[in-house]
Amino acid sequence: MTAVTLSPDLSPPPPPERCFRQQTALLFRQAPLLLDCGQPVNDVRVAYHTYGTPSEHAVLVLHALTGTSAVHEWWPDFLGEGRPLDPTRDYIVCANVLGGCAGTTGPAELPQIGSGDAPLTLRDMARVGRALLEHLGVRRVSVVGASMGGMLAYAWLLECPDLVDRALIVGAPARHSPWAIGLNTAARNAIQAAPGGEGLKVARQIAMLSYRSPESFALTQAGTSHRRPGAPAITTYLEHQGEKLANRFCERSYLALTGAMDRFQPSDAELQTVRVPVLAVGISSDVLYPPGEVCGHAALLPNSRYLELQSPHGHDAFLMDPGPLPAWAAEFLTG
Incomplete structure (x- = not known):
């Protein structure tokens, strides 16, 4: 265990508040x-x-x-x-x-x-x-x-x-496990192959496939999409999840955090x-x-x-x- 030394000039923690504020x-x-x-x-x-x-x-x-x-x-x-x-x-x-x-x-x-x-x-x-x-x-x-x-x-x-x-x-x-590391490796490779957001979208799609199960997708994403008529629901679902993450998350954080998990x-x-x-x-x-x-x-x-x-x-x-x-x-x- 590594000891932690804090600076003595830190301000005291803020008082509790009723609102949920970062x-x-x-x-x-x-x-x-x-x-x-x-x-x-x-x-x-x-x-x-x-x-x-x-x-x-x-x-x-x-x-x-x-x-x-x-x-x-x-x-x-x-x-x-x-x-x-x-x-x-x-x-x-x-x-x-x-x-x-x-x-x-x-x-x-x-x-x-x-x-x-x-x-x-x-x-x-x-x-x-x-x-x-x-x-x-x-x-x-x-x-x-x-x-x-x-x-x-x-x-x-x-x-x-x-x-x-x-x-x-x-x-x-x-x-x-090798399986989990492999999934993260594929996601990181997608980011590195297409930096600037597009790779992160694909990385999220890879991850979403592992976050759910075949039965879950059969229950929730069967049939055609309401977002894009004629396309499979699962296709537009994964695309939507990729877009959402790319709009709020940093690809460098994704690389650093998944790497930290794999190395633990x-x-x-x-x-x-x-x-x-x-x-x-x-x-x-x-x-x-x-x-x-x-x-x-x-x-x-x-x-x-x-x-x-x-x-x-x-x-x-x-x-x-x-x-x-x-x-x-x-x-x-x-x-």
């Missing part, structure tokens, strides 16, 4: 963040959301690859009074990851980072998150992460074991050192991270439990078809 902290102003690649970085800006009353214990939510810190926008089934992430009970924190493009320091400000010679890592992201928690006065956390956020939760368990009380990991393995390869021995309670949830129809893979990695943790969400909608079921997942999460987080 906040920003500037960290590592004097002592730099030393990345795993050996590069020191100063003045790391972190954009984040908080919900609830500040406390020394928080629920830390870790977002997915193209997600943001605005949990209220993308996980409404989970956030709210009486729900697993309850601002009337808990102090909830979610930060945009280092290397992303939603307000936290990204590739444009780290020109030397994210390349093959100076790659970004999930552990780097965890260290930035740790610094934010210290800035907010948080001493302990329960971690909740799905998809990339679930993999990042594993990084937190290994990088910051003194901070984490428990972890809920949804639809995520501890490390990428903790050993079985490292996973066996995790002692805190972990609930891992697989998704029955997930073709990106098959449930057997999610279960197998969780089984390496000495104090883990595995549950499986039954859904035809593949990896994205945690967003679009959560079923009993909120109830499982609430029981685990408050138990």
Whole structure:
């Protein structure tokens, strides 16, 4: 574990507000963040959301690859009074990851980072998150992460074991398989072959095929398109998803973050050192991270439990078809 030193001249965290407003902290102003690649970085800006009353214990939510810190926008089934992430009970924190493009320091400000010679890592992201928690006065956390956020939760368990009380990991393995790395490689190659947005559109289309399942597309995208008469619905659906992502996401962030996920390869021995309670949830129809893979990695943790969400909608079921997942999460987080 790498110790984090914060600058003493940081302003105190802002008071809680009723409105959901993104906040920003500037960290590592004097002592730099030393990345795993050996590069020191100063003045790391972190954009984040908080919900609830500040406390020394928080629920830390870790977002997915193209997600943001605005949990209220993308996980409404989970956030709210009486729900697993309850601002009337808990102090909830979610930060945009280092290397992303939603307000936290990204590739444009780290020109030397994210390349093959100076790659970004999930552990780097965890260290930035740790610094934010210290800035907010948080001493302990329960971690909740799905998809990339679930993999990042594993990084937190290994990088910051003194901070984490428990972890809920949804639809995520501890490390990428050749299949997952292959999908990301194809997506990155598309971006590099057609920079300027067109490649990112294709990368998103590749990803969307792995985020759903054949059954899901048969249920939702069969027949012809209402967007372009005569075209298959699946064709215009994928094109639409590509356009949407290209309008809001940075291709350099996509390269850096998918590379960080692919390089995160903790050993079985490292996973066996995790002692805190972990609930891992697989998704029955997930073709990106098959449930057997999610279960197998969780089984390496000495104090883990595995549950499986039954859904035809593949990896994205945690967003679009959560079923009993909120109830499982609430029981685990408050138990």
